[in-house]
Amino acid sequence: MTMPGLETLAFSEVRATVEDAELVKFARGVVLFRTTAVPEKLLELRTVEDVFFMLEHITGLGHGPDALRVLHSASLRADIATALLFWRRVRTGKRAKTWRVVSQMVGTHGYRRVDAGQSVKDALRRVFPTTMRLVDDEADVEVWLWLNGSEAVLGVRLSDATMRHRAYKREHLPASLRPTVAAAMCWLSQPTPDDIVLDPLCGAGTILIERALLAPYETLIGGDKRREAVTVAEHNVKAARVAVELHAWDARSLPLDAASVTRVITNLPFGKQIGTHAENQALYKALLKAFTRVLTPDGLLVTLTSEDRLWESVMREQGWILQKKVVCVILGQPASIFVAHRSKTGETQ
Ligand SMILES: C[S@@+](CC[C@H](N)C(=O)[O-])C[C@H]1O[C@@H](n2cnc3c(N)ncnc32)[C@H](O)[C@@H]1O
Structure with a gap:
């Protein structure tokens, strides 16, 4: 599972991590694939929120109450024994004592989400070892039921909360970016070991930490x-054990030499939690002038904002060429990641 909009990007990270990964299907926020890779490898993925061992993938489920019977019989077939082997392996031998079912439903259906969950529970009671107890929350093993239209996926969650929230993120700020989205931005920046990476509006430092953990620089x-933000970033950087130069500054007048950085990767104020749309009109122009000055001519600019129209027009005005735009959902609202360059070199990258 990944953030909606980042599915193809997440799968490119999967392919780079496990070569034999074979795509089965993309759905909203979900990538189904086959691999013979060990599960530990998949837990290292950085653009992914959760990893599951897939038990069943049902298509043509139908919207009516008959679907509940289909879900029940699919759950009876589920290979829980293998899923539990994988689970124990990634949880380093921990013995699972409890299990629960988590259900998610997208779209309209002729049955309730709780009833779908109940059908799965009723069937899985017969499949789970009798030594394990079904509970309502805080279970060792979570079976996720994901329903979208006439499709259902049933899987055992191998990852835990540290995969999406990261252990380093000890301190948070309002408008702080989800680490998986920050990792996606870094992935889109086409990292090289020579990169001098700048996040001029770094907030809690998420993007820089993710860049450090993704590839050499x-x-x-x-x-x-x-x-206050710089202090929070300092704490997070320390917890992540990475080296980042941090400053308190106004990003409109960066105290850096011209053409001294190869990548600017940043999350602009959306004008909602931070700033306003009116303020962004002038701010975006001034920021892009500053970014343009400090970036090398073949440097790449990777930005995230929900102010698509404004940012695209500012980039155009200042001679930036849009290489890629990835539309995603940030805190429930549409936003885009923009990858832009200025030169012919950038075009061929
Ligand atoms: C959307 S937040 C960035 C969040 C960050 N990516 C994170 O994960 O925490 C935008 C940040 O820009 C900062 N900011 C706004 N205007 C600025 C300016 N002129 N110079 C420097 N920082 C600024 C805000 O203080 C805020 O922390």
């Missing part, structure tokens, strides 16, 4: 105009 530099 030369230098990471970040800053924010709020001293």
Whole structure:
């Protein structure tokens, strides 16, 4: 599972991590694939929120109450024994004592989500070892039922919350970016070991930390105009054990040499939680001028904002060429990641 919009990107990370990964299907926020890779490898993925051992994939489920019978018989077939072997392996031998069913439903159906969950529970009671107890929450093993239209996926969750929230993120700020989205931005920046990466509006430091953990680099530099944000970034950077130069500054006048960084990767104020749309009109122009000055001519600019129209027009005005745009959902609202360059070199990258 990944953030909606990032499915193809997440699968490119999967392919780069496990070569034999074979795509079965993309759905909203979900990538189904086959692999013979060990599950530990998949838990290292950075653009992915959760990893599951798939038990069943049902298509043509139908919207009416008959679907509940189909779900019940599919759950009876589920290979829980193998799923539990994988689970124990990634949880380093921990003995599972409890299990529960988590159900998610997208779209309209002729039955309730709880009833679908109940059908699965009723069947799985017969499949789970009798030594394990069904509970309502806080279970060792979670079976997720994901229903979207006439399709259903049933899987055992191999990842835990640290996969999506990360252990380093000790301190949070409002408008702080989800680490998986930050990792996706870094992935889109086409990382090289010579990269001098700048996040001029770094907030809690998520993007720079994700860049450090994703691939080798030369230098990471970040800053924010709020001293409080810089302090939070310092704590997170320390917890992640990465080296980042951090500054309190105004990103409109960066105290950096011209053409001194190879990548700017940043999450702009959306004008909602931070700033306003009116303020963004002038701010975006001034920021892009500053980014253009400090970036090398073949440097790449990777930005995230929900102010698509404004940002695209500012980029166009200042001679930036849009290489890629990935539409995703951030805190329930549509936003886009933009990858842009200025030169012919950028075009061929
Ligand atoms: C959307 S948040 C970035 C969140 C960050 N990616 C994270 O994960 O925490 C935008 C940040 O820009 C900062 N900011 C706004 N205007 C700025 C400016 N002129 N110079 C530097 N930072 C600024 C805000 O303080 C805020 O932390």
